[in-house]
Amino acid sequence: MQDFGLEITPRPDLPAIVARWQREITESELQHGYLGILAAGDALGCWRWLLDLRRRDELASPALAAWVNAEFFPRLRHRYAAPVRIAFLISPLRAATGQSASSVAAISATPRPEQDFQTALFTDEATAYRWLAIDP
Template identity: 50%
Template sequence: MLPNGLDLLHRPDLPAIIARWQHDVTAAELQTGYEALRDLADRAPCHRWLLDIRRRADLTEPAINAWFGEVFAPSLRGRYAAAARLAFLVSPLRAHEPVMAIVSPHNTDCAIATFTNEAAAYQWLQA
C-alpha cells in the first residue's frame, strides 16, 4: 500500500490496473494517488483502470473534481494504444451520488463509468 492509503495492482490477465483506496485521504494525497496510478499504467502499459472508491467519503469534492476534469483526465489523451477507460466502483448506498465532474470529450479520450458491482465493471472495461 502506498502512504496515501492506495493499493495499486496491475493484472495483465484482465488486463487492468486496480486501484483501491483503503480510507479517506486529503486532496493532495488523492492527487498523488492518481498520479501513481497513471505512472503504473504508463509502465504497464494499460488503459483499463478499476478505481475502487467504496471506502472514500469525498466522492464529490469540488476542487478534486475540477482538478480531475481539467488537468488529470486531459493528461490521459493519447497516452495509450486505446482511450483510457476508468470504471469507478462505489458502494450501493452511495450509487446515487455523482462521482466525477463531467469530463469533456473534446479535451480527453477518457471514458468513465460508475458501478456498484465489480464483475459488471470488469465487463465494461473489456468493451
C-alpha cells in the same frame, strides 16, 4: 504498490490496473494517488483502470473538480494505443444517495465524447470488469 492510502494492483489476466483506496484520504492524497495510477498505467502500458472508491468517503470541492478537469484528464489524451477506460466502483448506498456535482465520481462519470478517454460508474465489480474488457 501502496501509497497515499491507495493499493495499486496490476491484473494482467483482465488486463487492467485495480486501484483500491484503503482509508479516508485528503484531497492532496487523492491527487497523488491519481498520479500514481497514471504512473502504473505508463509502466505497464495499461489503459484499463478500475478505481475502487468504496472504502473512503467521496471527496468534493470546486478546487478538486478543477484539478481533475484541467490537470488530470488532459494528461490521458493520446497517451496509450487505445483510449483510457476508467471504471469507478462505488457502494450501492453511495449510488442511491447520489453524488454532489463536484464529487470526483460525478465529474468522472460525465460523458466527454470529445476526449480520448471513457469513464463510468459501477456498483458491481464484475460488471465493471466486463465494461473494461470491451475493445475500443
